[in-house]
Amino acid sequence: MSPPGGVWSDDKDVSGTPGNPVLQHNHSKRYDVFYYSNSATFMSSVVITILLVNKKSCENGIKSYALRVCLVVGLVGLLIAYAAGSCRRSKESIYLIIIAAAVLISLVIQVLILSSTHDTVGGPWSKCMERLLKRLLRLKDGGQQTVPDQQGSLEHDEKNERKRHKYLMLLAVLAASITYQAGLNPSGGFWYDDPNHVAGNPVLHDIHPWRYRTFFIFNGISFMASIVVIMFLLEKSVRKKVVTLEVLHLIMILDLLALMTAFAAGSCRKFRTSMYMLFYSACPLKSELSVVQLVLNCSNLLHLHLNCTFNKLILEC
Template identity: 35%
Template sequence: MAGDPILLTVNAGRYKAFYYCNSVAFVASLVAIILVQSKVMLETHVLEAAMVLDLFGLIGAYAAGSSRDLSTSIYAMALAGAVLVYVVIHVVFFTLNHGDPTPEEIKSVDKRRKRLLLFAVLAATITYQAGLTPPGGVRLQDDGSSGHQAGDPVLFYNFPRRYTAFFYCNSVSFMLSIALIILLVNPHLYRPAIRSYALAVCTGAGMFGLMGAYAAGSTQHLKTSIYIFVLGAVVLFVIAVLLLVFLECGRPGYRIDCRTIKGGSR
């Protein structure tokens, strides 16, 4: 009937999986918002359980709604598991010789957690929406000559390799963001992971995946995609230079030299 989702018409089972997973994520989000208002609930693990359920619901909805074949959905879901395994291995091997953190280190780690959580939520929101509504939209009718069905991405119909690059870059960024959020929920997980820079590596990989998805999906010309990567590299280089200058100016010796120079000029 008119108004029915295309996915429901083409693949009813996949649409039901997407619908129920998305509904579970939505209800779990509402429950988490309600639990945040209660100080008693904040001291228990109920909020963490609701958030984890929410994130797994999003993973299922993304895997079911962003692709049309089972193998691709399995690959997309396996990315999240691979990220979690990597973080665990990284933490185990890079924190063997570290002692207990000091109160100053714990405070610094908690501040870094807020920044990482902000980036992860923003990236997850962008990539989830981009995965369900790919660039260029989807086909509205079947094409018997090419074998494409209604609901297939238009970008896949015109440029299969470019769509494949977009899909996997976007999926990597989405799964990395979800894995980051899951790890950042529990302090026993994110504190050693942040201290060992495991989450920093995941954040950097997620950012490059987001850049790759944008470069592959926003244009149909290779030259323009290269320009986007070059622009991103220039921006990262400028940020790195500014960060180094900021850190150098924060050193005590540097400040003393500046005062000496000012005193001599007078």
């Protein structure tokens, strides 16, 4: 409905037909790739919604892998549409191809190593990954607990895992939607039909090229990282705790840091204001409190408050 680059206005001296996309006139092949990829993502999202509405169709879709195929098609189409709609030059496309290649490599590692070893938890690959996670993230060793202790804290741990799973998915979807829209419609807008500039190109790219490159690269990193987190959370190996949520927690922190850097580069026009934004963004990190932990703490406090209020109402009745 709102393609990247905008649409032609109804002025007299415009080069294209009023109401038609500017990107289709100046970069027809790039627009076609964006249009069909975005349409495939939209239709796959509609199919997923239809499958999830009915319980019987949802069970049949899970058994026949239709739901998983639609999810993969939607996410891959979203990546292609972002790469085609947010770039105007080959150099920018190379940047996104490198980032997308890193995403694909991580998914290949997930499929070949993690998914193949989730049935044999004691295998060499599983032990190697467990040691790396303990060293990098300082995970606590939960294998030394006794059986009664495990049974006593099993329900509490599973409940916390489900909560963290939901909030990580919420943040990942929110970051993906924000970065997708920001990449297709960057700050500063687009040039109109002007003899000195190409219509549909970002204004920020011509006025502040280094600032636009910073925004473009970090916004792309944040978008790709959000897609990676969503794909990991949809994988069964995460629910079976082969891939711990601490890894996704770390990826999400890096995702939000990239998003804050892109915001500081795209929303400011002076170096001083960008430093102010980065300083304000780094203040919560100094106290070692991430955005995910803050959301979890606020939700827990809200949940306790609602429970107390509900109990008081029951006692009054």
